[in-house]
Amino acid sequence: MDSVRIFDTTLRDGEQSPGFSMNTEEKIRMARQLAALGVDVIEAGFPISSRGDLEAVQQVAREVRTVPIAALARAKKQDVNAAIEALEPAAAPRLHIFLATSDLHLRVKLNMTREQALEAISSMIRLGRNHVGEVEFSAEDAGRTDIGFLCQVCQVAVDAGATVLNLPDTVGYAVPDEYGAMFEQVRAHLDDPQGITLSAHCHDDLGLAVANSLAAVRAGVRQIECTVNGIGERAGNAALEEIAVALAVRKESFGVTTNIKLDELFHSSRMLSEITGAAVAPNKAVVGANAFAHEAGIHQDGIIKNPLTYEIISPETVGVPSRSFVLGKHSGRNALKVALRNLGYEPSEEELAECYRRVTTLADEAKQVRPRDLVAIAHEVMRRRPTTVAAEASSAA
Ligand code: KIV
Numbered sequence: 509m510d511s512v513r514i515f516d517t518t519l520r521d522g523e524q525s526p527g528f529s530m531n532t533e534e535k536i537r538m539a540r541q542l543a544a545l546g547v548d549v550i551e552a553g554f555p556i557s558s559r560g561d562l563e564a565v566q567q568v569a570r571e572v573r574t575v576p577i578a579a580l581a582r583a584k585k586q587d588v589n590a591a592i593e594a595l596e597p598a599a600a601p602r603l604h605i606f607l608a609t610s611d612l613h614l615r616v617k618l619n620m621t622r623e624q625a626l627e628a629i630s631s632m633i634r635l636g637r638n639h640v641g642e643v644e645f646s647a648e649d650a651g652r653t654d655i656g657f658l659c660q661v662c663q664v665a666v667d668a669g670a671t672v673l674n675l676p677d678t679v680g681y682a683v684p685d686e687y688g689a690m691f692e693q694v695r696a697h698l699d700d701p702q703g704i705t706l707s708a709h710c711h712d713d714l715g716l717a718v719a720n721s722l723a724a725v726r727a728g729v730r731q732i733e734c735t736v737n738g739i740g741e742r743a744g745n746a747a748l749e750e751i752a753v754a755l756a757v758r759k760e761s762f763g764v765t766t767n768i769k770l771d772e773l774f775h776s777s778r779m780l781s782e783i784t785g786a787a788v789a790p791n792k793a794v795v796g797a798n799a800f801a802h803e804a805g806i807h808q809d810g811i812i813k814n815p816l817t818y819e820i821i822s823p824e825t826v827g828v829p830s831r832s833f834v835l836g837k838h839s840g841r842n843a844l845k846v847a848l849r850n851l852g853y854e855p856s857e858e859e860l861a862e863c864y865r866r867v868t869t870l871a872d873e874a875k876q877v878r879p880r881d882l883v884a885i886a887h888e889v890m891r892r893r894p895t896t897v898a899a900e901a902s903s904a905a
């Protein structure tokens with residue numbers, strides 16, 4: 509089966525967004541975890557942006573030897589030289605050069621003609637290739653670039669020595685079929701070149717970053733750029749954990765594998781939250797607190813009978829310690845029975861009915877029933893102690 513490389517940009521695109529900046533020590537800690545997670549490339553920073561960022565990339569490159577390290581540079585001499593300096597200690601360096609190619613960016617932001625853009629792309633990739641074995645080129649705002657010009661850009665980049673062509677949806681404007689079609693046209697134009705990897709890089713302004721990345725895979729893309737917890741500019745980048753799990757759960761459909769160790773996903777997510785102080789939303793796919801929590805009685809009953817009824821991934825698969833049944837007003841008797849059993853109680857049918865009545869009454873007032881509320885109810889209704897010592901300990905906690 510073909511494999512898709514995961515290019516992680518948590519430490520660059522993720523880090524450059526508000527509230528997510530990391531110091532060198534934090535970048536190294538996160539980079540080690542990304543290596544344990546099995547990403548194929550770690551983009552460690554944008555060295556021209558500050559001396560601190562340049563040194564952080566160097567430090568990451570010194571500390572993490574098993575994964576290629578990338579550094580970003582605009583198609584400008586001083587950027588490329590800074591990135592080359594930052595990558596100097598890397599075991600497997602990748603220089604990542606970008607230039608915006610949409611007419612809007614060329615005219616308004618860069619004040620450049622298309623010809624000047626082609627010249628800058630070619631000369632900066634050639635400069636990079638003189639120092640670094642692997643050069644990736646990104647056509648910033650590719651999603652809004654005239655397709656004919658984009659094909660020309662890609663040809664120039666390949667001719668200059670780039671071996672990875674990244675076509676970002678920089679502003680999160682694309683929709684899946686359009687984004688996939690763009691890659692198909694570029695691939696056809698380049699005549700399906702051997703040795704060139706096409707790469708997707710999507711932002712989530714319309715909530716489509718993951719869907720667009722997956723559409724790109726269907727169109728032959730074999731590198732996806734993404735971030736842990738989907739952090740990144742504005743609405744964020746495509747979420748690494750969602751892409752890795754989607755490709756694994758729907759492997760038959762996509763026909764590709766990744767090197768991601770799925771059971772490291774939850775730990776990676778929590779580590780990033782701890783470092784940045786930004787918690788993930790409870791309903792976030794794969795790593796959110798509710799991703800494996802069940803409150804509705806019908807769902808709880810189904811899960812007790814067979815988890816496949818309401819879970820397409822098991823919590824253990826992605827490193828979540830366990831699923832949880834939340835006792836609330838939507839909960840059912842079966843889940844209550846399991847919760848009581850976990851606390852060491854074996855209620856009779858009447859006792860269960862009375863506990864259920866009290867739990868739902870309390871849930872109506874308090875929204876959720878905490879473990880200690882349940883213990884209190886069980887004590888009152890059953891007027892006896894739990895049957896196991898372990899249960900007593902957990903109820904005391
Ligand atoms: O979104 C984008 O276009 C980027 C490039 C610099 C790769 O982050």
Ligand code: ZN
Nearest residue numbers: 521678709741
């Ligand atoms: Zn980006």
